Amino acid sequence: MSAVSVLGRGAHAQLAGGLGGTAAFAPVRRFDVDRRRVRVAATLPEAGSLGDELAGVVREACERAGLTPAQRAATPLLLAVHGHPAAGRVSEKHGSTPTAAGFAAELAASTELGGVAGVYTCACVSASTAVADAAALMRLGRADRVVVAAGYLVEPDQFALFDAGRAMATDGAARPFSAGRGGLLLGDAVSAIVLESGARDPLAEVVGWGRAGDGYHTVRPDPEGAGLARAITAALRRAGVLPAEVGYVNANASGAEGDSAEAAALHRALGAAAATVPVSSTKSVHGHGLEGSGLLELIVTAQAIHAGKLPVNAGYLGADPACALDVIVGAPREAASPYALSLNAAFGGANTALLVRAS
């Protein structure tokens, strides 16, 4: 695995930042934000282009997994992105519109992978859906090894849209599940993992996954969390894991009002265990990486349970009765179980749950 975010380069930097629990939001220097209501995000100052950063994490993940050139050439790519970075700014004389699949093909070629097996443009569940599909392909015997990559680098168009939608916090902090939370903040998230069926010495195992829709509203989450609860239940069922065995939840919560829907989903899916399982959202530290978020958060989660230390939920001001969870505040906790959930939800009422086990 490999990742790049405001917390630094490399997978270990992500865990260190998550355990440190210091929010990394700062004034945006990457582009002009003078016209925006909110002017902070979690950006890595020296980040390259999205294509270059994605190629970097794919190469590093393949090297760390020890893939030979021949193995790489036989390994397909699943990519999660918003779209082709040039989309929206193509002149008419350019002809055809650049596509996300075309971007994925360029990435697979530049990293010498064996083509593209899937390109996910489903907003904030793009990366987690790609991981779920990759795991499904392996369970069904349709693939032995895949590379999943996902990336978002904070850029002016999405920033402007989130600002126009009044979705971002005006007080400079994302405060998941907290009283007084005022919205999310964006952050860089570029990651890649090599998933292999029956790997001999894995860093972590994806043992369960689930995807389900709310069917409730175009963009708002179901306040009762029924769709996310079904995704969680599907993930546990696939793994044969009981709710009480889950030792950590890296929540989707972004600091938005809808965090309470996720709390409801956890209670619905986990029952009594929801009140005692340690929960944090690492978005509070590295920001919301949109299409890249699910993979960055999965990497943080996998590393956390591998290390036996659970990341902090930064920005927490106090309990919100609508979010009755055991939120990890102040300092990291010891992990009491090798199982952890990484949850994601998106516009359209899309929900995913990934269950990982520490190796």
Next chain:
Amino acid sequence: MTTAELAVLTEVEWPRGAEPPAVPGFVVSSFSPLVTELARRCLAERHGSAPAPATVGERTAALLVTASGDAESAAHVAHAVDTGARVGPLLFFQSVPNSVAGHVATQWGLGGPVLCVSPVGGARETGLARAGLLIDDGDADEVLVVCVEQAAPPAAGQTGDGPSGSAFLVSRGETR
């Protein structure tokens, strides 16, 4: 199992040159109205009017397959950002294709996975492969696949082709 064994329950094609009716809440672009109308025509053949019966709807996924996505909205936002114009709040909600997929799921009571993919190869083949995976993996019994492309801007003095698309509903055999 292979995708060849998938049963296509209903299928509709978008008539060449036609424009979809507007959908409240979606602005600037024909992308989301086209998805909504294609889904309506396809699901109406199966279920009559919305919503779908709960037992089927809860296990039906909404899958949107589009290479260039909502290119019209993306270009509108990029132009506004580049020229310092105001970005309207409604554009935030339609900034990702998931939103209209969720709009369809809400209208029709679909509780299966909601996802959007960019086709690798043909849109229909990509849709069938992804739908087959969702069904075989157990997260859905039926999958509504909507394939949509907005037309490229017409050359000067030419009339555009209009948007294109199709929608089909697939399952593995008869669903309860």
